Amino acid sequence: MKYKIVIIIFLLIWAGMMARLYHVSIKSNFYYEGLAKDNIERKRFIKPVRGEIVDTNGNLLAMNQIGFSISIMPHLKLKKKSHKANKLENIVDKLIETFPDLNKTVMLKVYNKHDSYYNHEYIKVVNFIHYPDMMGAYPKLSLYDEIKIEAETKRYYPYGKYGAHIVGYTGRSNKKENNKDRVVKEIGKIGKSGLEKYYNYVLQGKLGYEISKVTATNKVVDILEKEQPKDNKNLKINIDINLQQMIYKRFGNNTGVAIVMKTNGEILAAVSYPSYDPNLFVGGISSKNWKALQSDLAHPFTNKFIHGTYPPGSTIKMGMALAFENEQHNILGTSEYCNGHITLGKSKHKFRCWARWGHGKVDLRRAIRESCDVYFYNKSLKIGIDAMARQLRSFGLGVKTGVDLPREYHGVIPDKQWKKKRFNQPWYMGETVIASIGQGYDLVTPLQITRYTALIATSNLVTPSIVKTIDKTPKKEIIVPMKFDPYYLSEIRKGMYDVCNLKSGTAFKTMSNLSIKVAGKTGTSQVVSIPQSTKTRLKEDELKYYRRSHAWITTYAPYKNPQYIVTVLVEHGGHGGSTSGPIAADIYKWLYKNDYFKEKVEEESKEKVNITH
Numbered sequence: 001m002k003y004k005i006v007i008i009i010f011l012l013i014w015a016g017m018m019a020r021l022y023h024v025s026i027k028s029n030f031y032y033e034g035l036a037k038d039n040i041e042r043k044r045f046i047k048p049v050r051g052e053i054v055d056t057n058g059n060l061l062a063m064n065q066i067g068f069s070i071s072i073m074p075h076l077k078l079k080k081k082s083h084k085a086n087k088l089e090n091i092v093d094k095l096i097e098t099f100p101d102l103n104k105t106v107m108l109k110v111y112n113k114h115d116s117y118y119n120h121e122y123i124k125v126v127n128f129i130h131y132p133d134m135m136g137a138y139p140k141l142s143l144y145d146e147i148k149i150e151a152e153t154k155r156y157y158p159y160g161k162y163g164a165h166i167v168g169y170t171g172r173s174n175k176k177e178n179n180k181d182r183v184v185k186e187i188g189k190i191g192k193s194g195l196e197k198y199y200n201y202v203l204q205g206k207l208g209y210e211i212s213k214v215t216a217t218n219k220v221v222d223i224l225e226k227e228q229p230k231d232n233k234n235l236k237i238n239i240d241i242n243l244q245q246m247i248y249k250r251f252g253n254n255t256g257v258a259i260v261m262k263t264n265g266e267i268l269a270a271v272s273y274p275s276y277d278p279n280l281f282v283g284g285i286s287s288k289n290w291k292a293l294q295s296d297l298a299h300p301f302t303n304k305f306i307h308g309t310y311p312p313g314s315t316i317k318m319g320m321a322l323a324f325e326n327e328q329h330n331i332l333g334t335s336e337y338c339n340g341h342i343t344l345g346k347s348k349h350k351f352r353c354w355a356r357w358g359h360g361k362v363d364l365r366r367a368i369r370e371s372c373d374v375y376f377y378n379k380s381l382k383i384g385i386d387a388m389a390r391q392l393r394s395f396g397l398g399v400k401t402g403v404d405l406p407r408e409y410h411g412v413i414p415d416k417q418w419k420k421k422r423f424n425q426p427w428y429m430g431e432t433v434i435a436s437i438g439q440g441y442d443l444v445t446p447l448q449i450t451r452y453t454a455l456i457a458t459s460n461l462v463t464p465s466i467v468k469t470i471d472k473t474p475k476k477e478i479i480v481p482m483k484f485d486p487y488y489l490s491e492i493r494k495g496m497y498d499v500c501n502l503k504s505g506t507a508f509k510t511m512s513n514l515s516i517k518v519a520g521k522t523g524t525s526q527v528v529s530i531p532q533s534t535k536t537r538l539k540e541d542e543l544k545y546y547r548r549s550h551a552w553i554t555t556y557a558p559y560k561n562p563q564y565i566v567t568v569l570v571e572h573g574g575h576g577g578s579t580s581g582p583i584a585a586d587i588y589k590w591l592y593k594n595d596y597f598k599e600k601v602e603e604e605s606k607e608k609v610n611i612t613h
Helices: 002-040 087-098 104-114 131-141 160-167 176-182 182-187 196-197 243-250 288-295 313-327 362-368 371-383 385-394 416-423 431-434 446-459 486-501 540-547 575-594
Strands: 041-046 060-072 123-131 147-156 170-172 189-191 207-213 220-227 234-235 257-262 267-273 336-338 360-362 460-462 465-471 479-481 519-525 550-555 564-570
Touching: 041 220, 060 087, 060 131, 060 160, 087 104, 087 123, 087 147, 104 131, 123 131, 123 147, 123 288, 123 371, 131 362, 147 486, 160 196, 160 243, 160 267, 170 540, 182 189, 189 196, 196 550, 243 360, 257 446, 257 575, 288 460, 313 360, 313 385, 313 486, 313 519, 313 550, 336 371, 362 371, 362 486, 371 385, 371 431, 385 416, 385 431, 416 460, 431 465, 431 564, 446 486, 446 550, 486 519, 486 550, 550 575, 564 575
Parallel strands: none
Antiparallel strands: 041 207, 060 123, 060 147, 170 189, 207 220, 234 465, 257 267, 257 564, 336 360, 460 479, 519 550, 550 564
């Protein structure tokens, strides 16, 4: 037994020695061979130039400013005090003398963070110096071996706040972003919002590289291999920045959203007012500016056309009518009598129409024209909330539109299951009634209303698109045809025509005197509650404004041959016809003046039809 133990121990020792011999003589050979090769070869990545973003007319919305970065040789800070001990500070002082705006403390901090015995690369201490500023200083600074000056680009947004929510901005990449993408890691910048984020993979291009032979001191002696980066991958977008500017300025003291879209989904303008200057974020925003943006009660940093969710109010009524008809054929053929309110069962609670004394006998067309609430109350009770919700979602409400912008919100079109999951409560009949006029739990984005209006105008559900071409390749349109009862769809469209062109229409005063015939629908969106974070910062007299309803108008034109959709929401604006209507009217005037309608539209003859009063 003792002999067996001795033999086993001997074999184990021998096996260990053999394994060690294999590791030292064979496996380590590959390691040291690679290490030796690494000592004579260096691979340096070449950063691509970020692509530019231009509007439909070729105006630059995102561009690259040409300048220079400054790096300092490593290992200048010595542990022992000597005549060389202040060499680093002398170099930094020389830079401060040349560029007084530089911060010495920051440069030393950056240098010390990256300086080590293992780093043989120059350390970048100044990210960007503008080209004109560097030209006079370059001959002098280039004499110092300790200073390395390299060409650099910096993102710049010429139109600033006017296109901020669409174009977005770039910023320094973080560790998580670097780990996901090698190109981002090497460049150190990434799109943070808007098109800059959504199309970052296109705009950033692809890295080039250079493999060189170097000495032990990292001096290049030969170029072994080189590949140029693939850059300048540009985006051309459908936005007309001149229209965008006009709309932005038109909002004045109001806050809100305006969207102009072709009926094929191309977005010509999308204004979220107020906005912010994206140039503040390039290179890092100051805490002072960030705090100012965050504390502004008008929420300039929020992209309201895809992140703002609002009750749709009466703008939902066209879709609601189509939902009724899709669920129960010819339900729209029956008129409703409006005496100003309805009650449910034995309850004494009155669900009121906006017209205190009612509208009398109301058919579909008049219900759209005069926005009769009771008409929709009664129809909704025959259909039910689940059927209403299913249909409305199929029309693009309460679901993402698919627009090419990041983090789009979907909103809410509620049904019984949604309420049960959200609040663990049953659905009540009264909630169906108020949902039929776009109130209650209903929440939609302005872009959803724009898309849905295009559906009403053309029977096509389109996918809204900001970008026209990607690196000169046209972006494909996504259009889904939908079928509706042609008679009732026509009646709905006539009702929308009446809204803008008959004296009894809710937008007649602002939309009837245009050079083209517009069809549309106004809406009043009640503010259910004010966020506590907002309420605590308001004075008592300011609360009255924030309790006011939002004002909608959504339209299409020309009436007979729809080409454009214009949707406007004025936050806390009261009535859509009087606050949002004038903005929409001015947009159409601008479009007409700037030849946006393919043919000069002669004034369409007013249809002579029988109208039930």
